[in-house]
Amino acid sequence: MFEALSEKLEGIFKKLKGRGLLREEDIVSALKEIKMALLEADVNFKVVKDFTERVRVKAIGKEVTESITPGQQVVKIVYDELCSLMGGKHSKINLSPNPPTVLMLVGLHGSGKTTTTAKLAKSFKKDGRRPVLVAMDTARPAAIDQLITLGAQIDVPVYSTRAEDSPIRICADAIKKANSEGRDVVILDTAGRLHIDEQLMKELEEIKKEAKPKEILLVADAMTGQDAVNIAKSFDNRLNIDGIILTKMDGDARGGAALSMIAVTGKPVKFIGASEKIEALEPFHPERMASRILGMGDIVSLVEKAQEAVNIKEAVKLQKRLSENKFTFEDLKDQLTQIRKMGPLENILSMIPGIGKQIKGMSVNDKELVKIEAIINSMTKQERGNYVIINGSRKKRMAMGSGTTVADVNRLIKQYLQMKKMLKMFKSGGQSKLAKFLNFG
Amino acid sequence: MGLFERLKEGLSKTKKLLIENAEALFLGRTVDENLLEELEDVLVMADVGPKAAGSIVGALREKVKKGKIPDSVSLKKALKEEIKSALQDGNGIKITGEKPFVILAIGVNGVGKTTTIGKLAKRFTDEGLKVILAAGDTFRAAAIEQLEIWAQRAHAQIVKHKSGADPAAVAFDAIASARAKNADVVIIDTAGRLHTKINLMDELKKIKRVINKEMPSAPQEVLLVVDATSGQNVIHQAKMFVDAIGISGIALTKLDGTAKGGIIIAIRKELGIPVKLIGVGEGVEDLRDFDAGEFVEALFE
Numbered sequence: 001m002f003e004a005l006s007e008k009l010e011g012i013f014k015k016l017k018g019r020g021l022l023r024e025e026d027i028v029s030a031l032k033e034i035k036m037a038l039l040e041a042d043v044n045f046k047v048v049k050d051f052t053e054r055v056r057v058k059a060i061g062k063e064v065t066e067s068i069t070p071g072q073q074v075v076k077i078v079y080d081e082l083c084s085l086m087g088g089k090h091s092k093i094n095l096s097p098n099p100p101t102v103l104m105l106v107g108l109h110g111s112g113k114t115t116t117t118a119k120l121a122k123s124f125k126k127d128g129r130r131p132v133l134v135a136m137d138t139a140r141p142a143a144i145d146q147l148i149t150l151g152a153q154i155d156v157p158v159y160s161t162r163a164e165d166s167p168i169r170i171c172a173d174a175i176k177k178a179n180s181e182g183r184d185v186v187i188l189d190t191a192g193r194l195h196i197d198e199q200l201m202k203e204l205e206e207i208k209k210e211a212k213p214k215e216i217l218l219v220a221d222a223m224t225g226q227d228a229v230n231i232a233k234s235f236d237n238r239l240n241i242d243g244i245i246l247t248k249m250d251g252d253a254r255g256g257a258a259l260s261m262i263a264v265t266g267k268p269v270k271f272i273g274a275s276e277k278i279e280a281l282e283p284f285h286p287e288r289m290a291s292r293i294l295g296m297g298d299i300v301s302l303v304e305k306a307q308e309a310v311n312i313k314e315a316v317k318l319q320k321r322l323s324e325n326k327f328t329f330e331d332l333k334d335q336l337t338q339i340r341k342m343g344p345l346e347n348i349l350s351m352i353p354g355i356g357k358q359i360k361g362m363s364v365n366d367k368e369l370v371k372i373e374a375i376i377n378s379m380t381k382q383e384r385g386n387y388v389i390i391n392g393s394r395k396k397r398m399a400m401g402s403g404t405t406v407a408d409v410n411r412l413i414k415q416y417l418q419m420k421k422m423l424k425m426f427k428s429g430g431q432s433k434l435a436k437f438l439n440f441g
Numbered sequence: 442m443g444l445f446e447r448l449k450e451g452l453s454k455t456k457k458l459l460i461e462n463a464e465a466l467f468l469g470r471t472v473d474e475n476l477l478e479e480l481e482d483v484l485v486m487a488d489v490g491p492k493a494a495g496s497i498v499g500a501l502r503e504k505v506k507k508g509k510i511p512d513s514v515s516l517k518k519a520l521k522e523e524i525k526s527a528l529q530d531g532n533g534i535k536i537t538g539e540k541p542f543v544i545l546a547i548g549v550n551g552v553g554k555t556t557t558i559g560k561l562a563k564r565f566t567d568e569g570l571k572v573i574l575a576a577g578d579t580f581r582a583a584a585i586e587q588l589e590i591w592a593q594r595a596h597a598q599i600v601k602h603k604s605g606a607d608p609a610a611v612a613f614d615a616i617a618s619a620r621a622k623n624a625d626v627v628i629i630d631t632a633g634r635l636h637t638k639i640n641l642m643d644e645l646k647k648i649k650r651v652i653n654k655e656m657p658s659a660p661q662e663v664l665l666v667v668d669a670t671s672g673q674n675v676i677h678q679a680k681m682f683v684d685a686i687g688i689s690g691i692a693l694t695k696l697d698g699t700a701k702g703g704i705i706i707a708i709r710k711e712l713g714i715p716v717k718l719i720g721v722g723e724g725v726e727d728l729r730d731f732d733a734g735e736f737v738e739a740l741f742e
Binding site: 040044046109110111112142145148149194224226227230251252254256 | 482485486487488490491492549550551552553559580581582583584586587589590591635636637638668670671672673674675677678695697698699700701704
């Protein structure tokens with residue numbers, strides 16, 4: 001999947017390479033691919049349209065970071081925009097100043113409400129609180145048994161009734177009981193229902209009126225498709241939800257529904273469920289979700305690393321030296337240091353579209369870089385500036401000093417000369433091109 | 442109420458958005474690239490997926506180019522034909538051959554496996570067949586109890602072990618019991634599992650192996666239960682389940698919401714797996730045989 005996407009992107013990147021500022025046509029063409037990626041991730045069609053339009057406007061005229069293609073830059077802008085849309089307010093559950101705090105979980109059938117209820121209770125228990133679960137799903141066969149079993153597993157009491165009580169009655173009794181037993185968090189596990197089921201949605205409104213929950217949380221399946229917007233909108237319109245819990249994140253669904261639901265409700269995703277076991281829920285990380293939905297995490301981190309590592313001044317200096325044809329061993333060393341700042345070489349190279357494929361299966365050895373640096377370190381200042389003076393005995397000294405062989409030194413000099421020749425042809429070359437000409441491994 | 446009306450009624454909410462959009466699109470429009478693109482958008486919104494939607498509209502575009510689609514009315518007709526031919530017929534589950542007919546129900550968590558099994562059992566017992574349910578979901582809390590309630594409702598027998606038991610052993614016992622009692626149908630429930638969990642997929646392989654050993658022709662039907670609310674991940678799910686044990690048919694549940702279930706078109710196109718059953722409501726009678734013709738008619742009429 002990952003590779004397929006990278007390969008697809010290479011196509012557009014090829015067209016976009018080597019331009020300084022983002023131009024509208026770069027952006028439009030990159031966004032077309034990004035739109036497809038978002039749709040395949042199940043982000044709602046209308047949300048995708050609005051979102052890409054916003055990015056388009058934002059991206060025009062933005063600068064393209066050194067060594068990065070415009071297409072890659074657009075991906076990064078999209079990613080940042082996704083993060084800011086999904087993030088911001090960090091999601092915690094607000095507890096009521098006057099306990100018990102009542103929480104109400106709602107959602108469609110099979111979204112994972114009951115399991116999530118138990119996970120929430122477990123995390124409250126871990127924080128030293130005294131939660132209680134209330135079984136309100138009298139519709140699904142054995143739903144009450146399920147909650148009772150889970151309650152026993154995590155040692156949290158479950159209030160339930162076998163009688164055919166109305167859910168409103170059940171929750172009224174439960175809150176009364178929780179009060180008298182000194183429980184500080186009451187979690188209501190409501191029955192699954194369709195968001196268009198008028199009668200059952202009305203029932204939720206009545207439960208809300210009775211229970212006055214501090215928070216209402218919509219439990220939604222990460223695999224949800226285009227309909228996520230309708231579901232989230234309906235529940236939010238009727239109940240004014242406080243947040244979303246995204247379940248089944250341990251699968252490989254891209255989870256575009258999260259973006260859709262956040263976009264139409266403006267409510268945060270507070271937690272994710274990523275296990276069948278009753279473990280605490282995990283906090284929601286907008287950055288992780290953004291790169292999961294976009295599926296282009298490799299490019300995003302490449303751009304980020306390039307932005308960190310590229311020292312503009314150094315780049316300008318190198319450019320000048322190149323134009324004067326004064327590329328020395330000293331410059332080579334600087335370049336290597338910069339490249340290595342970006343992390344293990346294999347990772348860096350595989351992130352660059354075009355190179356990824358070429359080095360597939362070929363082991364790129366960071367040690368080779370260490371060797372080169374060591375040899376250059378063993379050179380005198382004069383030798384670094386002027387390779388012509390490097391004779392046999394100097395080579396021998398360098399080899400000894402760097403713990404390499406004369407053959408290694410010879411190879412480096414040969415590579416250096418080749419590079420120098422190549423660089424003449426690429427006077428505007430950046431470091432990714434440099435990396436290409438180094439004969440690693 | 443006839444089958445067609447029932448289906449139409451069940452689907453009426455489902456199709457509302459798609460139809461409204463489609464109707465607005467078709468009404469008195471000239472057939473041009475704009476219209477085709479809007480049509481593609483409508484299909485994407487129905488969870489058909491960008492790829493399948495692109496190929497359906499692509500086929501229409503070819504016909505337009507060849508002058509085969511002069512107006513928006515014939516475009517609508519052509520779209521229906523295109524989807525219908527993509528779906529073909531799944532036509533339900535036929536109980537035939539050596540007894541018992543073994544149905545293995547699989548799927549990810551929360552799609553409605555147990556409920557579908559319960560309804561299916563009721564349908565078979567109503568037809569006078571002797572049905573045994575196997576409580577193969579030994580993992581989820583109270584899953585066995587849930588199936589037990591359905592067994593009572595359906596007047597079917599149930600074979601169960603304790604929670605946490607080996608589901609393959611439950612399946613084995615159910616088939617042995619069906620043979621001893623001369624039952625017609627065995628339906629095996631399994632725990633919901635995400636297709637990405639290797640150990641759980643291995644467990645599924647073992648269940649199939651054990652069934653196979655006890656009865657070489659079984660399971661005659663491996664039914665993947667799919668939630669109509671789900672999006673594009675279903676294609677990946679289906680692929681993984683096919684790789685693990687093979688799938689002979691799909692049961693599409695929860696079609697009574699606003700989700701349009703367009704994913705079945707993509708599944709049929711990409712994997713060739715027929716849809717055999719659809720769930721269009723909560724009632725036992727709302728589990729229906731899938732019929733491509735009726736499905737498309739109900740979707741567009």
